[in-house]
Each structure stands twice: as C-alpha cells, then as structure tokens.
Amino acid sequence: MGNSRNKTTYTATSIVNYYTRLNWLQPAEVAILERLRPQLGTMKMLDMGVGGGRTTLYFAPLVEQYVGIDYSPKMIAACQQRFKDSEYPISLEVGDARDMSQFEDNSFDFILFSYNGIDYASHQDRLQILTEVKRLGKPGCYFFFSSHNLQTLEQGLTWKKQLSINPFKIYTNLMALGLFRLFNPSLNRQTVADSDYLIVRDDSHLFRLDTYYIRATQQLKQLSPDFSDFEIYPWKSQERVLDMDAPVMETELWLYYLCQVKSAS
Ligand SMILES: C[S@@+](CC[C@H](N)C(=O)[O-])C[C@H]1O[C@@H](n2cnc3c(N)ncnc32)[C@H](O)[C@@H]1O
Structure with missing residues (x-):
C-alpha cells in the first residue's frame, strides 16, 4: 500500500538524523502557534508525521495532551530518544496517517501534519488521510498542514x-x-x-522522494466537503494570504493551510 520509496527514504539513517537535528519553527507555524496559544492548554493534539520531533519541542509543552505518530519506526525511535527526559507527557508511536484506527472518532482538538508530510502519499492515500483527519477531529478541530504549491x-x-x-x-x-x-x-x-496536482521527483533529499504538488484552489476543493474556515499562509511568512491572485501564490514553494473540521450535518 502507498509509496514504498518514500517510506524507505524516511527510514534511512541519514534522513532520520537530519530531521532529529531540526529545532526551529517555520514562520507560518509560529503564526498558528501564537494564534492558538490561548486555547492550546485545553487541546488534545495529534502531530502526524512527527519525524524527529521539531514541532514536539514547541507544542508539547503547551497542549493538554500531545500525541505524535510517524510511519517510520526509526523516526519514532529517534524522537523517543530525543524526548526521553522530557518533563511533559509526550506520547510517540508508530502509526500510518492513512489508517489511524488506533484512535477513536472525535479524539482531537488540533491536528498537525507539518513540513509537507501529507505530500508523500499518493492521491488516493491523500484523500484517505483527509478522511481520517475528519474522523479523528472533534467538530471545530483545527487541521494545519503544508503542501507543495504546483503553481x-x-x-x-x-x-x-x-x-x-x-x-x-x-x-x-x-x-x-x-x-x-x-x-x-x-x-x-x-x-x-x-494539471490540478502532480507527483514529482524534486531535488529534496537528492531526488529520493515522490512528492505531491497541488494548486491551492484545488487543495481548497479537496478539503471543502469536510472542512471549513480556510486560511492560507506562505511557509516563510506569518501573514495570511488574503488574495488568491497575490504574487506570492506563484512563487512560494510550500503553502500552509489552516481549516476546521465541519460538524456532522
Ligand atoms: C518532511 S518530514 C517532516 C517531519 C516533521 N513533521 C518536521 O516537521 O520536522 C515528513 C514526515 O512524515 C512522515 N510520513 C510521511 N507519510 C506518512 C504517513 N502516511 N503516515 C505517517 N507518517 C508519515 C515521514 O516518515 C516523515 O517523518
């Protein structure tokens, strides 16, 4: 099931070490952390594709409950090692975003899939991931993720x-x-x-990954059955994009999307 080249890449020691050394938040992530800060203390958070724990550093101390999953057992092992002395409760487990049946429906208030993790799934698997996010998120749950910009x-x-x-x-x-x-x-x-979306071998990790690129308008369409209240942020900026025709939409390689799980109708 899915793309085995990508999973193999994310299991390679050099790649795991790379993600385990990262310790900064991207500007768009800072914007969302600050935006949600007043509510984070009462939120149950799921960090999908947690990798080496870059985002764990910032979010785990602030949320009521923090769970990180990754389909690479080596990423999870490295992340567990990184946080073994943490003073905050941090749950890290191997899990695939396409099937998170270990969690019950309506479990989380905030779901993150940072640094384009969702782009390493095929088109069908991406839709399955979105279905899982909708299932796991309580109504109104925030979903924040980034994706490669086809434009x-x-x-x-x-x-x-x-x-x-x-x-x-x-x-x-x-x-x-x-x-x-x-x-x-x-x-x-x-x-x-x-094309509305394409799978591309780009230069990240020396062409070792198949990466999904999508137009922002198409991404919003993909989300619209189950999510609402969309916001877009260029990854390098804390300023939300207010105009879909803004020049930054042509030049920014990654876009962050913030939205909320719709209530069941
Ligand atoms: C680009 S790395 C980002 C890691 C981390 N979130 C960060 O921001 O530093 C993408 C991560 O997503 C994980 N990943 C990709 N597809 C996944 C899936 N279907 N289920 C769980 N994890 C996945 C990879 O193993 C990898 O650790």
Missing part, C-alpha cells in the same frame, strides 16, 4: 527564469533544472499548466 513548478521549468547576474547562480540553476528534467522526463510546462 511554482511552471516557473521552475522555464529556462529563462534561471538567468541571473551571478554566473555561478546561472550554472547551479541550470544544473538543477537539468537534473529535474532527467528525473521527470514526461513533465513539461504544458503538463503542469493542465
């Missing part, structure tokens, strides 16, 4: 956009574009323009 790929595939006044930058940009084309031979600007 940025069109720019990335344009040779002319790689030009710069710095010859070294031109060289590295063109090398990166050449490698990208090598790993994604069937991808061109037209394919991107015609």
Whole structure:
C-alpha cells in the first residue's frame, strides 16, 4: 500500500538524523502557534508525521495532551530518544496517517501534519488521510498542514527564469533544472499548466522522494466537503494570504493551510 520509496527514504539513517537535528519553527507555524496559544492548554493534539520531533519541542509543552505518530519506526525511535527526559507527557508511536484506527472518532482538538508530510502519499492515500483527519477531529478541530504549491513548478521549468547576474547562480540553476528534467522526463510546462496536482521527483533529499504538488484552489476543493474556515499562509511568512491572485501564490514553494473540521450535518 502507498509509496514504498518514500517510506524507505524516511527510514534511512541519514534522513532520520537530519530531521532529529531540526529545532526551529517555520514562520507560518509560529503564526498558528501564537494564534492558538490561548486555547492550546485545553487541546488534545495529534502531530502526524512527527519525524524527529521539531514541532514536539514547541507544542508539547503547551497542549493538554500531545500525541505524535510517524510511519517510520526509526523516526519514532529517534524522537523517543530525543524526548526521553522530557518533563511533559509526550506520547510517540508508530502509526500510518492513512489508517489511524488506533484512535477513536472525535479524539482531537488540533491536528498537525507539518513540513509537507501529507505530500508523500499518493492521491488516493491523500484523500484517505483527509478522511481520517475528519474522523479523528472533534467538530471545530483545527487541521494545519503544508503542501507543495504546483503553481511554482511552471516557473521552475522555464529556462529563462534561471538567468541571473551571478554566473555561478546561472550554472547551479541550470544544473538543477537539468537534473529535474532527467528525473521527470514526461513533465513539461504544458503538463503542469493542465494539471490540478502532480507527483514529482524534486531535488529534496537528492531526488529520493515522490512528492505531491497541488494548486491551492484545488487543495481548497479537496478539503471543502469536510472542512471549513480556510486560511492560507506562505511557509516563510506569518501573514495570511488574503488574495488568491497575490504574487506570492506563484512563487512560494510550500503553502500552509489552516481549516476546521465541519460538524456532522
Ligand atoms: C518532511 S518530514 C517532516 C517531519 C516533521 N513533521 C518536521 O516537521 O520536522 C515528513 C514526515 O512524515 C512522515 N510520513 C510521511 N507519510 C506518512 C504517513 N502516511 N503516515 C505517517 N507518517 C508519515 C515521514 O516518515 C516523515 O517523518
């Protein structure tokens, strides 16, 4: 089931070590932490794809109950080691976001899937993850996650956009574009323009991952049956995007989405 290349990558020691060393929050995550801070003390939080515990550092001390899951047993082992002396109760367990049957319906007030973790699932699996989030979230539960922005790929595939006044930058940009084309031979600007979402081998972790890219408008459509009150944040900013046509929507590689689980109708 699912993409075994991605799971293998997230089980590799070098990758696990990379995530275990991370200790900063991304600006959009800071915005949401501050926004929810007054309520966090009464919230049960599920941190999906917790990895090495980057977000555990910040959220576990603030919430009423903190549970982190990851489908990579090595990530969970490393994360448990990192927090073994924690003064806060932290529950970390191996679990797959596509099937979280170990948790009952309506269990959580806040569900996080940070740093694009949801993008390492196939399209069908992504929809299954969203169904699981809806099932586990109480009505009004906040769901906050990030995803790769398909709109940025069109720019990335344009040779002319790689030009710069710095010859070294031109060289590295063109090398990166050449490698990208090598790993994604069937991808061109037209394919991107015609797609709502695509699975791409990008340069993260040296082309070892299949990554889902989606247009923001399509992401909102995917969420709309079960979620409401959407907000979008560029990952590098604490400022919410208010206009879907804002230039940042063309240039920001990752977008964070905040929404809430709808009540059963
Ligand atoms: C990019 S890393 C981010 C790790 C961590 N959340 C952070 O922000 O540093 C993505 C994580 O999601 C996990 N992951 C991907 N797909 C998953 C799934 N279906 N179920 C559980 N974990 C998953 C990977 O093992 C990996 O640890």
